[in-house]
Amino acid sequence: MRIVIVGGVAAGMSAASRARRFDPKVEIVVFERGEWISYGACGLPYVLGGDVDNFDSLVARTPEQIRGRGIGVRLRHEVTGIDAGAGTLTVFDRDAGRTVTEPYDRLLIATGVSPIRPDLATTDLRGVHVLKDIPDGQAIQASLEGAKRACIVGGGYIGLELAENFRARGLSVVMLEKGPEVAGRILDTPYQRRIREVVEANGVNVRCGTTVTGLTGKAGRVTGVQTDAGLVRADVVVVSVGVKPNTALARAAGVRLGKTGAVAVNIRQETNVAGIYAAGDNTEATHRVTRRRVHIPLGLTANRMGRVAGVNMAGGHATFPGILGTAIFKTFSLGVARTGLTQAEADALGLDAHSVDVSSTDHAGYYADAAPIHVRLTAERTTGRLLGTQIVAHHHLSAKRVDVVAALLQQRGTVQDLFDCDLAYAPPFSSVWDVMLVAADRLHREVRAG
Amino acid sequence: MRIVIVGGVAAGMSAASRARRFDPKVEIVVFERGEWISYGACGLPYVLGGDVDNFDSLVARTPEQIRGRGIGVRLRHEVTGIDAGAGTLTVFDRDAGRTVTEPYDRLLIATGVSPIRPDLATTDLRGVHVLKDIPDGQAIQASLEGAKRACIVGGGYIGLELAENFRARGLSVVMLEKGPEVAGRILDTPYQRRIREVVEANGVNVRCGTTVTGLTGKAGRVTGVQTDAGLVRADVVVVSVGVKPNTALARAAGVRLGKTGAVAVNIRQETNVAGIYAAGDNTEATHRVTRRRVHIPLGLTANRMGRVAGVNMAGGHATFPGILGTAIFKTFSLGVARTGLTQAEADALGLDAHSVDVSSTDHAGYYADAAPIHVRLTAERTTGRLLGTQIVAHHHLSAKRVDVVAALLQQRGTVQDLFDCDLAYAPPFSSVWDVMLVAADRLHREVRAG
Numbered sequence: 001m002r003i004v005i006v007g008g009v010a011a012g013m014s015a016a017s018r019a020r021r022f023d024p025k026v027e028i029v030v031f032e033r034g035e036w037i038s039y040g041a042c043g044l045p046y047v048l049g050g051d052v053d054n055f056d057s058l059v060a061r062t063p064e065q066i067r068g069r070g071i072g073v074r075l076r077h078e079v080t081g082i083d084a085g086a087g088t089l090t091v092f093d094r095d096a097g098r099t100v101t102e103p104y105d106r107l108l109i110a111t112g113v114s115p116i117r118p119d120l121a122t123t124d125l126r127g128v129h130v131l132k133d134i135p136d137g138q139a140i141q142a143s144l145e146g147a148k149r150a151c152i153v154g155g156g157y158i159g160l161e162l163a164e165n166f167r168a169r170g171l172s173v174v175m176l177e178k179g180p181e182v183a184g185r186i187l188d189t190p191y192q193r194r195i196r197e198v199v200e201a202n203g204v205n206v207r208c209g210t211t212v213t214g215l216t217g218k219a220g221r222v223t224g225v226q227t228d229a230g231l232v233r234a235d236v237v238v239v240s241v242g243v244k245p246n247t248a249l250a251r252a253a254g255v256r257l258g259k260t261g262a263v264a265v266n267i268r269q270e271t272n273v274a275g276i277y278a279a280g281d282n283t284e285a286t287h288r289v290t291r292r293r294v295h296i297p298l299g300l301t302a303n304r305m306g307r308v309a310g311v312n313m314a315g316g317h318a319t320f321p322g323i324l325g326t327a328i329f330k331t332f333s334l335g336v337a338r339t340g341l342t343q344a345e346a347d348a349l350g351l352d353a354h355s356v357d358v359s360s361t362d363h364a365g366y367y368a369d370a371a372p373i374h375v376r377l378t379a380e381r382t383t384g385r386l387l388g389t390q391i392v393a394h395h396h397l398s399a400k401r402v403d404v405v406a407a408l409l410q411q412r413g414t415v416q417d418l419f420d421c422d423l424a425y426a427p428p429f430s431s432v433w434d435v436m437l438v439a440a441d442r443l444h445r446e447v448r449a450g
Numbered sequence: 451m452r453i454v455i456v457g458g459v460a461a462g463m464s465a466a467s468r469a470r471r472f473d474p475k476v477e478i479v480v481f482e483r484g485e486w487i488s489y490g491a492c493g494l495p496y497v498l499g500g501d502v503d504n505f506d507s508l509v510a511r512t513p514e515q516i517r518g519r520g521i522g523v524r525l526r527h528e529v530t531g532i533d534a535g536a537g538t539l540t541v542f543d544r545d546a547g548r549t550v551t552e553p554y555d556r557l558l559i560a561t562g563v564s565p566i567r568p569d570l571a572t573t574d575l576r577g578v579h580v581l582k583d584i585p586d587g588q589a590i591q592a593s594l595e596g597a598k599r600a601c602i603v604g605g606g607y608i609g610l611e612l613a614e615n616f617r618a619r620g621l622s623v624v625m626l627e628k629g630p631e632v633a634g635r636i637l638d639t640p641y642q643r644r645i646r647e648v649v650e651a652n653g654v655n656v657r658c659g660t661t662v663t664g665l666t667g668k669a670g671r672v673t674g675v676q677t678d679a680g681l682v683r684a685d686v687v688v689v690s691v692g693v694k695p696n697t698a699l700a701r702a703a704g705v706r707l708g709k710t711g712a713v714a715v716n717i718r719q720e721t722n723v724a725g726i727y728a729a730g731d732n733t734e735a736t737h738r739v740t741r742r743r744v745h746i747p748l749g750l751t752a753n754r755m756g757r758v759a760g761v762n763m764a765g766g767h768a769t770f771p772g773i774l775g776t777a778i779f780k781t782f783s784l785g786v787a788r789t790g791l792t793q794a795e796a797d798a799l800g801l802d803a804h805s806v807d808v809s810s811t812d813h814a815g816y817y818a819d820a821a822p823i824h825v826r827l828t829a830e831r832t833t834g835r836l837l838g839t840q841i842v843a844h845h846h847l848s849a850k851r852v853d854v855v856a857a858l859l860q861q862r863g864t865v866q867d868l869f870d871c872d873l874a875y876a877p878p879f880s881s882v883w884d885v886m887l888v889a890a891d892r893l894h895r896e897v898r899a900g
Contacts, residue, residue, distance in 0.1 A: 010882070043816055043877045050818075052877070057816040288872070299882050300875045321870035328874035337874050366493055366507040368500075396878060397847045403873045403884075407857040410871045420771035421860045422738070423853045424778035424787050425750045427493045427502070428846060432460070432749050434853075 002027040002103060003313045004089060006079045006249065007110035008037030009133075010299060011280025013061070014306030015108050016071045019314040026314055028071045029102070031091055033078035036134045037063060042299050044137040045158065048144065049165025055134050082107065082253035084273045106275055106313040109250050109263065110306060113243035113281040113297050120215050120225075121153075121239040127222035128215065128237045131158060143236045148172060151225045151234035153212055154241040155182030160195065160331040162238055163204045167332075174205040174232045176225065178241075181208055186327065187376075187390045188342045190357070194374060194392045195336060202332045207232075243297060245282040258284040260295035267319040269309035277313055279305035288322040289340050289387055289409060290349060296325045324388075326406045328399055333371075335399025339406040340388025343378050352381045356443040360435040362398035364427035371395035377405070377415070377439040381447050384414040389439075404436055415444045452477040452553060453763050454539060456529045456699065457560035458487030459583075460749060461730025463511070464756030465558050466521045469764035476764055478521045479552070481541055483528035486584045487513060492749050494587040495608065498594065499615025505584050532557065532703035534723050556725055556763040559700050559713065560756060563693035563731040563747050570665050570675075571603075571689040577672035578665065578687045581608060593686045598622060601675045601684035603662055604691040605632030610645065610781040612688055613654045617782075624655040624682045626675065628691075631658055636777065637826075637840045638792045640807065644824060644842045645786060652782045657682075693747060695732040708734040710745035717769040719759035727763055729755035738772040739790050739837055739859060740799060746775045774838075776856045778849055783821075785849025789856040790838025793828050802831045806893040810885040812848035814877035821845035827855070827865070827889040831897050834864040839889075854886055865894045 003019050005012045008030045016028050030037065039058040046052040063073045074091075080099065081090040089102045115121075115130035127143045130136055144150075150166045152159045155177030166173045175182070181192035182199065200206050207229065214226040215237070225232045245262040247255075256272040258264035263278040265271055267286075271278050281297035283305055301323050311318035326339040346353030355378040361370035371394040378387045389405040391398075408418055419440035425432050433441070453469050455462045458480045466478050480487065489508040496502040513523045524541075530549065531540040539552045565571075565580035577593045580586055594600075600616045602609045605627030616623045625632070631642035632649065650656050657679065664676040665687070675682045695712040697705075706722040708714035713728040715721055717736075721728050731747035733755055751773050761768035776789040796803030805828040811820035821844040828837045839855040841848075858868055869890035875882050883891070 040814060040816065040877065040882070042875070042882075043814060046817055046877060052816050052818070298875070300872065303882050322872075324872040326872040326874045328876045328879050330876060330878040335879070339872065339874070364490060364493060366490065366502050367496055368502070395847075397845075400874060400879050401850065401853065403851065403854045403871070404857045406873055407854050407863075407868075407871050408861070410867060411858070411861045411863060413857075413861060417860060418857075421853070421857050422750065422772075422774040422776040422789065423856055424776045424789070424850060425492070425748070426778045426780060427490065427496060428780040429778050429785070429850050432490070432492075432753050 001105045002029070003106045003108070004102065004104035005030045005108040005110060007112055007280065008032035008073065009039065009041060009112060010302035011306035011309070012108065012110035013038045014303045015110065015279060015310035015313065018307045018310030020069055020071055022311050022314040022316045029074065030071060031074050031077040031079050033076065034133060034135065035075050037073060037075065038066060039134060041133060044131055044134070045161040045165045047137055048141060048162070049168040055137060058134065079249060082249060084253050084276060087275065106277065108309050108313060109255065109276065109278045109282065110280040111246040111249055111282045113245050115240070116242045116244055117239065118212070118241065120212060123215055124220070125215055125217040125222040126220055127235060128239070130239050131162065140236065140238060144169065147235035149234045150236045150238070151176065151232050153225065153237060153239045155184065155206070155208065156240060156242065157183065157186060157327070157329040159240040160199065161329055162240065163199055164330070164332050167203055173203070174207065174234065175199070176210045176212055176227060176232065177206070177208045178211050179208065182206060183336065187336070187338060188344050191374065191376060191390050191392050195331065195334060198332055198334050243281070245295065247282060250278065250282070258293050260284050260293060262295040264293070268312045269305055269320060270312070277309040279309040285320065286322040288324055294325070296323060298327055324406050324409050326402060328402060330396045333394055333396060335391070335393040335396030337391045337399040337402035338388065339402050340386065340409045341378060342388060342390060343376070346378060346387050351387065353378050353387055354381045354443070354447055356439055356446060358435055358439040358442060360431060360438060362393055362395055362435070363430050365431070367427040371398065373398050373435050375435050375439045377443050379415045379443055379447050384416060384444065384447050386413055386415060386418060401434070401436055415440050415447060419444055451555045452479065453556045454552065454554035455480045455558040455560060457562055457730065458482035458523065459489065459491060459562060460752035461756035461759070462558065462560035463488045464753045465560065465729060465760035465763065468757045468760030470519055470521055472761050472764040472766045479524065480521060481524050481527040481529050483526065484583060484585065485525050487523060487525065488516060489584060491583060494581055494584070495611040495615045497587055498591060498612070499618040505587060508584065529699060532699060534703050534726060537725065556727065558759050558763060559705065559726065559728045559732065560730040561696040561699055561732045563695050565690070566692045566694055567689065568662070568691065570662055573665055574670070575665055575667040575672040576670055577685060578689070580689050581612065590686065590688060594619065597685035599684045600686045600688070601626065601682050603675065603687065603689045605634065605656070605658065606690060606692065607633065607636060607777070607779040609690040610649065611779055612690065613649055614780070614782050617653055623653070624657065624684065625649070626660045626662055626677060626682065627656070627658045628661050629658065632656060633786065637786065637788060638794050641824065641826060641840050641842050645781065645784060648782055648784050693731070695745065697732060700728065700732070708743050710734050710743060712745040714743070718762045719755055719770060720762070727759040729759040735770065736772040738774055744775070746773060748777060774856050774859050776852060778852060780846045783844055783846060785841070785843040785846030787841045787849040787852035788838065789852050790836065790859045791828060792838060792840060793826070796828060796837050801837065803828050803837055804831045804893070804897050806889055806896060808885055808889040808892060810881060810888060812843055812845050812885070813880050815881070817877040821848065823848050823885050825885050825889045827893050829865045829893055829897050834866060834894065834897050836863055836865060836868060851884070851886055865890050865897060869894055
């Protein structure tokens with residue numbers, strides 16, 4: 001039996017590792033079109049700012065270590081076609097410059113996402129970048145040598161992470177966001193504003209409601225970003241306006257996509273084509289709160305999907321539990337997190353949702369260095385069922401308490417269930433009534449009253 | 451209708467506040483034998499070390515603020531007897547030096563606990579203390595003036611908190627513990643050892659297996675602690691060897707105690723005597739994992755009991771959800787937390803429990819300042835039901851992730867439920883697989899295999 005995996009980052013390597021653990025004898029081969037495998041892409045912004053030493057630090061396992069576990073690794077091998085009927089792949093060996101045919105019994109498509117590149121990001125000007133993989137990061141790092149002005153196009157979480165890291169290098173930073181606020185797809189509006197205020201207070205020039213119209217350059221190097229509100233001078237431009245799933249290979253093989261545009265799978269990560277699995281950022285998942293299929297590419301989701309696919313490809317039985325879209329990021333001292341639905345998302349789905357907002361301190365107000373924490377908690381009005389939470393914490397680590405709500409959403413818990421939780425209290429850690437309990441208490445009274 | 455509350459700290463003031471909110475008209479009077487009410491006793495060690503500015507900072511609401519909400523407050527009034535048949539109290543007014551009779555319709559006994567004082571702690575020597583309330587803290591602070599050597603008798607969490615705070619003042623510190631390790635009643639042995647090692651590395655001389663036999667003094671002031679292993683010189687001695695519930699008043703009124711020695715109540719915080727409620731550290735609670743009655747006095751528990759009692763006394767209906775014994779404390783850079791049962795506790799109850807131990811870093815290992823975190827996760831072998839967790843984290847805030855397990859214990863979740871949780875990941879916050887998920891994965895395989 002031969003398991004072939006296309007793509008060697010989060011989902012692909014998780015699958016390879018799990019398949020190997022499940023069956024020590026099955027043949028496993030990973031084809032990766034790039035030169036890097038098994039690395040933490042989420043750490044890329046921090047190499048640029050210095051909180052991660054270098055790009056090599058992001059590598060969890062080297063190709064040699066992986067091969068040492070009996071997993072074949074072919075770098076710079078791009079899978080260009082699948083013949084599902086024959087059970088073969090066409091693979092372009094970039095070093096040899098030739099295409100070979102490879103057989104498979106079970107195939108995993110873990111091709112991930114690509115950054116959306118508006119026309120301006122496909123320029124020939126040097127100094128214009130996206131940030132998706134290690135080569136992107138290396139290119140940005142090279143551009144930053146001697147640079148003084150950075151322009152980040154897009155105010156999503158990667159842009160916000162980059163803003164911190166660019167400021168840490170002493171760059172002047174302008175962030176251009178087309179929408180009315182930063183973090184537009186992540187949090188409800190009042191929480192978007194809280195983030196922007198802190199980012200601005202850290203010296204980032206944030207310009208929301210600004211559309212990029214072009215670039216200026218000189219001697220082949222970018223010198224500025226043209227917008228509908230004037231020119232922004234910049235030595236380095238990073239465009240971070242979202243991602244799209246890499247589905248061309250799947251589609252060509254007859255693999256069905258879902259309404260989200262990502263690959264459709266069942267809970268075993270099987271596609272509609274026998275023997276072909278999909279996992280990772282290119283793949284849909286079921287949202288546990290709404291039961292709908294969604295495409296929310298995130299690191300843990302990709303790893304978990306890969307794990308499930310790996311076990312199943314090796315002959316085991318594993319199922320994917322669905323996601324809550326739990327996400328967290330740091331920008332400057334802020335931690336920002338969410339799980340489940342925002343009020344706006346619940347409204348858009350026609351749910352009868354109600355939210356409360358609580359501002360408190362992350363630990364006892366009298367204990368040193370208590371930092372503000374802002375929590376929105378959302379529930380279904382008629383049933384009290386928890387729908388989601390959003391947290392903006394001024395000591396970033398405190399945003400991790402989003403996990404308590406994630407655990408309860410997983411169990412389809414109610415606001416009352418949250419309030420009843422015996423959470424940990426001591427003055428250096430929380431108030432007697434942890435802010436999540438305060439929010440639950442208030443929300444419980446309001447949904448009961450409502 | 452007249453609600454009378456005996457004891458004005460956590461449970462008592464929560465009850466008063468909730469009763470007032472539930473019924474703006476009912477008369478509410480709080481009798482407090484001391485001079486301080488409505489303060490955070492858990493913050494006391496930190497005033498001594500400087501992380502809390504002063505004792506006044508611990509006060510949540512002053513007597514004037516409480517009276518402003520229409521709640522009567524009588525300080526230095528000690529309730530000395532209850533006539534449940536007549537619905538009256540005898541109250542000794544310490545300032546006037548006389549005893550008065552006060553009527554009640556509903557009575558709350560929130561008399562808390564007292565520190566256990568072995569014979570040696572009842573000495574007349576100056577410089578020997580317990581730490582339970584603000585006057586104790588003030589007395590210790592006065593003793594610390596000019597002191598160089600502190601001896602802490604007892605290695606529980608208050609002793610461990612004090613050790614950090616005394617070291618922060620530059621004192622030499624000896625900790626004497628009768629048992630074989632510190633934190634003996636809190637964690638399983640391997641985790642006790644981890645704590646001791648860090649406390650020792652911070653310059654505390656920890657002597658376990660050492661029994662105190664007496665004190666030495668000179669000119670009315672303590673000079674040392676005699677032990678079965680020699681003399682420990684000390685200018686200040688704090689004895690912190692546990693607490694016992696204050697139940698004399700309740701017993702004299704015919705209120706039933708439970709097997710734990712604390713006051714027995716139903717889920718509405720009602721005692722066996724009509725019209726008399728109990729709440730707080732003097733009161734039993736039901737453990738949600740074992741369904742047994744336990745006496746685990748902790749801050750949130752006391753506040754929650756008080757809330758329930760307050761609503762019910764005012765004519766509402768509230769019930770106490772039970773506890774998990776979730777506890778957390780900081781000592782030096784360590785955060786230590788637990789919820790549910792330890793392996794030792796589960797064994798003692800005859801449960802077929804199994805634990806795994808996972809050591810990892812609290813966030814991505816490649817990101818700056820990743821600190822070790824050690825997690826023990828315990829489940830019932832036959833069912834996979836979660837029983838508890840213990841955490842020792844070298845960045846103290848990371849111990850707060852105990853709350854995820856608390857949330858699942860609340861819902862009687864399994865190891866699989868924990869593993870399926872979509873927890874928050876970004877490199878500054880956790881590994882892709884949060885250490886709690888890693889523990890769940892491993893435990894799931896072992897209980898399934900076992």
